[in-house]
Amino acid sequence: MPDDDFGYTPWGRDWVRLAQPLRQTLPNPALPRARKLARLGGVQVTIDGRVVRGVVERGRGTSVACIAVAPMSQETIADIAGRLCGARALLTEDVHRAVTEMGHSPAPVLESVDCSCSDDTGRCVHVLAVFYEMARRVDDDPRISLDVQEFCQVSPDVTRAPTAALPQRWIALNVLNPADYFAVPR
Ligand SMILES: [Zn+2]
Numbered sequence: 001m002p003d004d005d006f007g008y009t010p011w012g013r014d015w016v017r018l019a020q021p022l023r024q025t026l027p028n029p030a031l032p033r034a035r036k037l038a039r040l041g042g043v044q045v046t047i048d049g050r051v052v053r054g055v056v057e058r059g060r061g062t063s064v065a066c067i068a069v070a071p072m073s074q075e076t077i078a079d080i081a082g083r084l085c086g087a088r089a090l091l092t093e094d095v096h097r098a099v100t101e102m103g104h105s106p107a108p109v110l111e112s113v114d115c116s117c118s119d120d121t122g123r124c125v126h127v128l129a130v131f132y133e134m135a136r137r138v139d140d141d142p143r144i145s146l147d148v149q150e151f152c153q154v155s156p157d158v159t160r161a162p163t164a165a166l167p168q169r170w171i172a173l174n175v176l177n178p179a180d181y182f183a184v185p186r
Contacts, residue, residue, distance in 0.1 A: 005039055006132050010096040012139030014107035019131040034128035043133040047148055050111070054130030061117075063126040068111040072149035076104035080151070091142040108149055 007016035019031060037043055037058060044055040052067040079099045084091075099106055113122035138145040146152070 006035065006135040007139065009139045009142065010093050010100075011091065011106070011142035011145050012135040012137075014105075014145065015131050015135035015138055017107065018110065019128045019135075030123070030125045030128055034125050035132050037125070037129040038132035038136060043129045045130060045133050045137065047144070050148055050150060052130060052134060052148060054126065054133060056126040056129050058125065063115055063117040063124075065113070065115040065124075065126045065130045067113050067127065067130060069148050070109040070111045072106070072146070072151055073104070076106060077151055079104040080106060080146070091146070096142075106145065106149075108145060 007013035019034060020028075037056060042057045044057075046053050050069045050071065052069065054065045054067070056063050056065060076099065079102055080095065083089075083095050083098060096106060113127055115122070115124050115126050117124050117126055134144070
């Protein structure tokens with residue numbers, strides 16, 4: 001189950017699920033270690049486009065985990081954008097629930113996972129720690145999870161896409177400044 005410190009919003013919980021998939025039933029002893037690393041500030045995350053890079057210090061060693069996130073589908077972008085009208089659109093739990101119920105889950109999909117350590121399973125403690133650190137950050141600001149999926153960098157082609165299927169209040173996202181557009185629920 002989600003740790004109290006990680007994934008207290010559904011947006012952050014999507015990242016906890018990357019570390020703790022629902023299909024995984026056996027306890028994974030690396031998970032508590034990964035949570036501890038994230039909780040104690042042992043993970044320094046930088047985000048560049050769709051790549052999350054985490055420098056993880058553990059003991060005397062430092063490992064670098066790189067996680068590439070797939071772009072969000074146009075349908076999911078349209079669905080979320082359609083629910084975010086208004087001057088102070090909020091990425092609330094209701095928005096998350098509504099788009100998920102429409103089959104447009106905003107959960108990140110991974111393109112590739114790599115770590116500098118000797119474990120090449122893509123599930124080493126460093127990668128898991130980066131998932132938790134991202135969950136913590138996304139809980140604080142859900143925009144991070146959308147940004148890393150290129151929510152606000154859709155091409156003009158996307159905004160011209162099937163307008164009949166989109167709400168009339170559709171706004172070309174690439175003309176918006178995300179900082180003005182979203183507010184963070186508190
Ligand atoms: Zn590693």
